[in-house]
Amino acid sequence: MTSLIAAPGLLRASPIDFHGHTMSPSRLLRYLEIKVHDLIQDKDWDSIRVVGGYDRTAVVSRYEKTGKLFNIERPTATVQGRDLVLQAFPGADYVQHYALTIATYLALTGRSADIVTYQPPGQEQCRSALDTLALDLDGDLVIVGWGLQHLAPTNGVWTRGHGYAWQRAEIAGRRVVYLGFLHSIWGDVAGRVVERLAELGAGDVVYIGKVGSLAPGIEPNTWLATGNTSLLRGSLVSWDDFFGDFAAAQGGVQSGLHVSSPSILLEDRDWLAQHTSSYAFVDPEIGPMGAAAHTAGIRFGYLHVISNNLTAQYPADLSNERHDDVLRRRAVLVDRIRTIITRRLAGHPARSVEGTR
Template sequence: MTSVLAEPAPGLLRAAPIDFHKHTMGPDSLLRYLQLKVHHLAQDQNWDSIRVVGDYDRTAIISRYEKTGKLFNIERPTATAYGRELIVRAYPGADYVQHYALIIATYLAMTGRPADVVTYQPPEQQECRAALDALTLPLDGDLVIVGWGLQHLAPKEGVWTRGPGYAWQRSDIAGRRVVHLGFLHSIWGDVAGQVVARLAELGAGDVVYVGKVGSLTPAIEPNAWLATGNTSLLRGSLVSWDDFFGDFAASQGGVHSGLHVSSPSILLEDRDWLARHSPSYAFVDPEIGPMGAAANQAGIGFGYLHVISNNLASIYPADLSNERHEQVLRRRAVLVDRIRTIITLRLAGHPARSVEGTR
């Protein structure tokens, strides 16, 4: 029988597992997704206490489930054992620490183990900002392209300059100075907003985020379309930004435009969440809203052009549990090539006409 622990110590929050039967992924896909994410020490052993904190520490025990075969976003939270207590060290961000704690608690519940052992300690905003002080780039009005798929978007002949937890390369595209910036760790949720704020401090003129979103529209097949827009629902309020793409990206073939909603954790996107946000909103991810809000505050341009990677409103063979399958990777390679083409045309001041693809 599951024990009921005393209330967490001050500063700690209990991570309650979600009702996995109500999640939009369904229990089978959700469990496969969690197995890819949970640190192996939390999967292999039972603990009296598991605490998730914001502490980027690569000297701690690295998960054997970290990704391979790509340059960026390969690092998972690390862990340190103190007797029967496991401290899980995530990159400092309020959304990411909560998200990873929910991942562990839900995994334990789904595998029949006590989940009330999981707590998390949200980092202070000062800690989150300080973590990005290590990001130092010489920028002077450059366009910075950050996010996913960068090894395919950046010039193949370019050389990556490495910093602590990130790498970048500079190029010239259609007469505009462009910096491709990738992180080894996740820039989940509010961390992504801190990245935009830091880039603005360093002199960025515009920031473009390339990543993946979930669709809230049943008919949109994953890995077949791109998404863009200029407005997100962030913590209950709509935020819009000076869109780098203007109307250009939305006019291109194979691109859907719509309202976005920012969610701090995939685990919170159950069927009740979907009913509240569909059909008013088209897309969901954790980063776009915080990034747009940060760009607004800093007075720089921002835009996103994302692969639609999964569908919360309908069941398709491809979802977040099988992103590494060969067919998925092949289809996404085509979309990344389209993203590169659209960005290049936008930088060249190309008139708004469709590139190859159908709406």
């Protein structure tokens, strides 16, 4: 999907074969239209380059999400004559994913994708991008991810930082911090979030999000997913699971092996055939987060909505997540997530801070 071009460190982003993708071309186009900056959808450019950066003073896409608190920001754009530079929050997976998103969108709309390149951010840039995350933690459970405005206490106050917001609560005698990001924490960025939270003193990290199912017959937005092992860059990684066996034993929860994929654009039917017999779920973040927690010596757990199924075409998928029926079903699942976390905390006291290191 990529090839080297003349400039050092610069890669060309080639569009995927959208006829071979697990989403139909029409649904894939709808998904891409939600993500691609309006300056790309409305104008032609001599070149489009995606780089790592977080600059909200640049041109913000008019297609950014509304109606929710977190994960609303998309890469911003800087116009340089006939050339366009997109700045995605620094992460190797996210920069590649967004470049593939643009290239595939251009191909699907009958335009040349040869103009799309990307420059993977360096390790130091990726690490330092989260230096502004500053919380005073002392063995706290940090719940990060999706749906936090519905999981956190309704009377709580969100304190805003640079690209994130948080609030504190106490659940079953345990200190809990809800942490949401305005920008995407896609792929390896999420792993660095866990690494940073461990540095700040977190005792446990729980990630709430969405996964795709690799198992036939699992209808989207009707089940939750959990587990403690992911296939990450070709190797299995496991972690000390915050939920233990508790979440998997609850009604409406599927447990299984997870695959970490840097981009849904790479999840075509060939990819599915290689993974569907052994693995249950896919998303970009769980593996990097679990690996970071394992390295840091803290517990990690995930409890996700199964948002789509790669094995069959269901009415709900990643292209229509804002539909009323999808939102209604997910609201029920968020209530279930809240209940499971509360029961987990009530039945299993927190370990000492020393015990989590």
